[in-house]
Amino acid sequence: MRYLVAAIAVLALAPSSAGAVELVNPDGSRAEPYQTWANSARVPLPAGRFVVHRDTSICGYAVDPSGCAHPDGWIAIARDTYPMEPRHTFLHELGHHFIFQGPEWKRAWFKTVFPDTYGDERFANVYAECAVSPYRPRPATSAYKSRSFYRRLCRIIAA
Numbered sequence: 452m453r454y455l456v457a458a459i460a461v462l463a464l465a466p467s468s469a470g471a472v473e474l475v476n477p478d479g480s481r482a483e484p485y486q487t488w489a490n491s492a493r494v495p496l497p498a499g500r501f502v503v504h505r506d507t508s509i510c511g512y513a514v515d516p517s518g519c520a521h522p523d524g525w526i527a528i529a530r531d532t533y534p535m536e537p538r539h540t541f542l543h544e545l546g547h548h549f550i551f552q553g554p555e556w557k558r559a560w561f562k563t564v565f566p567d568t569y570g571d572e573r574f575a576n577v578y579a580e581c582a583v584s585p586y587r588p589r590p591a592t593s594a595y596k597s598r599s600f601y602r603r604l605c606r607i608i609a610a
């Protein structure tokens with residue numbers, strides 16, 4: 452019986468963010484593989500229900516991007532995200548929603564560390580990488596100074 456109590460205590464301590472994000476298709480059905488990718492992400496998630504469109508013409512740019520995120524609660528992912536992986540593109544857009552909701556100090560911190568570029572884009576890229584690998588950047592896509600710096604970025608996102 453003592454073991455049962457311990458197991459329940461561990462469940463109670465599980466991150467409350469688990470399952471806090473709901474990803475649906477425009478018809479309201481569960482949007483896969485995006486929900487699975489979000490559920491396995493190793494970063495905190497934005498809270499709420501987001502509609503995933505598989506058409507980036509709704510982003511409203513002159514040239515269709517591989518993806519975009521809108522503060523009104525939707526994400527658009529291109530059917531072909533080349534050269535980026537679809538999972539990275541999705542997690543990047545989820546990162547935008549996270550920082551839309553997130554504390555302003557995280558956005559400000561990234562803009563201070565990366566003053567040469569768009570802080571929100573850098574944040575979203577790092578978010579997507581930390582979501583998959585919080586300890587080691589993927590060599591093909593990363594340009595971070597060192598592994599320790601990369602880990603620091605992931606810790607700031609998770610803070």
Ligand SMILES: [Zn+2]
Pocket residue numbers: 543547571572575
């Ligand atoms: Zn972006």
